[in-house]
Amino acid sequence: MTDSETRGGEPTDTALIARWRGGDERAATILVERHAPAVARFVASMGERGELEEVVQDTFVRAFGSLDRFREESSLRTWLFSIARNLCRDRARSNRRAQPMVSIEEDHALTAYDPLSAAVATETASRLHAAMDRLTEMQRAVFTLRVTEGLSYREIADAVETTEGAARVHYHNAVRSVKEYLDD
Amino acid sequence: MTECTNLEMRDLLPDYARGALVGAAVAAVERHLADCASCRAELAVVRNAQLVLGVTPRVDTSRIAAAVVRSAAVRRDATRSVAQARRRRMWTAPSSRRMWLAAASLVAVAGAAALATRSDEPKAVADSSPRITVQVDSPASPAPSGTAPSVPAQPAVQPTRNNELSVGGGLTDLADAQLESLLRELDRLDAQFEVEPANLLPVLEGDV
Numbered sequence: 001m002t003d004s005e006t007r008g009g010e011p012t013d014t015a016l017i018a019r020w021r022g023g024d025e026r027a028a029t030i031l032v033e034r035h036a037p038a039v040a041r042f043v044a045s046m047g048e049r050g051e052l053e054e055v056v057q058d059t060f061v062r063a064f065g066s067l068d069r070f071r072e073e074s075s076l077r078t079w080l081f082s083i084a085r086n087l088c089r090d091r092a093r094s095n096r097r098a099q100p101m102v103s104i105e106e107d108h109a110l111t112a113y114d115p116l117s118a119a120v121a122t123e124t125a126s127r128l129h130a131a132m133d134r135l136t137e138m139q140r141a142v143f144t145l146r147v148t149e150g151l152s153y154r155e156i157a158d159a160v161e162t163t164e165g166a167a168r169v170h171y172h173n174a175v176r177s178v179k180e181y182l183d184d
Numbered sequence: 185m186t187e188c189t190n191l192e193m194r195d196l197l198p199d200y201a202r203g204a205l206v207g208a209a210v211a212a213v214e215r216h217l218a219d220c221a222s223c224r225a226e227l228a229v230v231r232n233a234q235l236v237l238g239v240t241p242r243v244d245t246s247r248i249a250a251a252v253v254r255s256a257a258v259r260r261d262a263t264r265s266v267a268q269a270r271r272r273r274m275w276t277a278p279s280s281r282r283m284w285l286a287a288a289s290l291v292a293v294a295g296a297a298a299l300a301t302r303s304d305e306p307k308a309v310a311d312s313s314p315r316i317t318v319q320v321d322s323p324a325s326p327a328p329s330g331t332a333p334s335v336p337a338q339p340a341v342q343p344t345r346n347n348e349l350s351v352g353g354g355l356t357d358l359a360d361a362q363l364e365s366l367l368r369e370l371d372r373l374d375a376q377f378e379v380e381p382a383n384l385l386p387v388l389e390g391d392v
Contacts, residue, residue, distance in 0.1 A: 028256075029249040036248060037240045045237045052241055057248045061255045125236045128229075132237075147198045147230055148237045172191065179229050 013076040017067060031076070032060055038149055039080050045132070045144040046088040055091065059084040074158040078151065081159040085141055092137070124182075131181035138162075139174035146171050188222040197223065201230045 005015035011030070019027035036056055043055045062083050063070070070079055132140055141160050145151045151159065156167040188194060193216045199205050200213045217224055 025253045028252045029246070032249040032252065033245045036243050036245045040241045040243045041238065044239075044241050053243045053248075056243050057251050060248050060252050064252045064256055065259060124232055128232055128236050132233075143233070144237055147201075147233045150199060150202050150204055153195075168191075168195070172194070175194075175226060175229065176187070178233070179226060182229060 014072060017070070017072075017076070020064070021067065028064060035077050035080055036060070038077060039084050041148060042081055042141075042144055043084050043088060045148065046085065046137070046140060047133070048088050048091065051091075055084065055087050058087055062087075074155065077149075078155045078159045081145060081149075081151075082161065085160060089137065127182055128178070131178040134181060135174050135177055139170050139177065142167050142170040143174035143178070185222050185225065188220050188226070190216065190220070190223075193220075194223060194226060197227050197230050198234075201227060201234055 005012055011019070011027075013031065013034075016027040016031050020031070039059055040052060040056050043052055043059075048055050059080055063076075063080055070076070074082075132143070135143065138160060142156055145156045145159060146153075153164045153167045153171070156171075157164045160167065162170070193213065196205060196209065196213050200210065205213065217227065
């Protein structure tokens with residue numbers, strides 16, 4: 001394995017994709033283990049709580065099903081975020097059609113997966129969720145990808161299909177909105 | 185509190201909060217934070233968000249990986265089935281029928297040409313050439329009086345190359361208009377019987 005195929009001793013995404021294309025199923029397992037946590041965090045912050053794992057799974061199934069179309073102009077993770085976001089939007093649309101919005105109790109939102117410690121599950125955390133719920137879907141995606149996942153504006157633009165400048169504007173609008181809500 | 189207008193510095197806050205900055209960038213941010221209450225408040229929001237939103241939900245990665253592998257296998261089988269269906273279609277599709285018809289016509293023409301070539305051999309021509317008798321009035325032997333003047337004889341049969349086969353129905357014998365008509369008819373047959381196997385298996389395409 002050459003240096004370009006490994007990073008820190010681990011095979012790169014590109015090398016694993018090549019192995020997958022060559023029939024190595026283990027490569028899929030490594031890629032899922034590597035990226036599923038970030039995708040799950042993103043899906044959760046987009047408001048998907050009930051069937052989070054199903055959305056994450058669909059994201060990977062779709063991604064691997066269309067790897068031929070992945071040109072590696074962006075990173076695999078960015079591409080996964082893009083697919084996950086589209087799935088979340090589709091589900092939100094169909095849920096709106098199927099049933100009225102049901103407000104999720106903030107406590108449930110905080111404790112449904114990996115309960116935060118009692119110290120963190122405070123009024124501030126609840127209010128942060130409430131502030132996030134007030135953001136537009138685009139603002140929420142951009143804010144999450146910048147703050148939680150540490151993506152650059154360029155990567156965010158690829159993931160949410162917008163321009164770098166627009167991503168920056170969405171981020172600062174989101175921060176302002178959250179701050180205002182928390183200051184009230 | 186007035187919002188800080190230093191967007192470059194504010195852009196660095198998420199990276200600073202995650203500990204992703206190094207060296208001079210860290211020092212620059214900390215200098216700015218020391219003087220900017222708005223950015224200190226924003227940093228607090230960012231840190232809270234990282235704490236709350238950074239919680240990783242539990243997902244069963246082995247189950248997800250298994251689903252990926254299973255889905256890929258199904259897709260591979262489906263692709264193979266489509267390829268087989270397309271290969272079968274090559275032999276039965278209307279467009280192939282047209283190809284076969286054209287090939288058959290060419291064989292017919294070629295066969296006819298071969299027969300014609302064989303019949304052009306000298307012996308055969310000599311034996312079978314039409315015998316044309318032409319009676320020619322000779323000035324030296326005037327017609328007997330009372331008889332009608334003789335008319336220059338026309339051969340009863342136009343001297344064509346005998347035994348030349350007509351390949352009526354062969355493409356080379358058809359005029360342009362007839363060819364056009366034949367092609368239109370073939371196209372009409374195509375339209376009547378065209379069934380795309382791919383259409384019967386919509387799930388195999390555009391599934392993503």
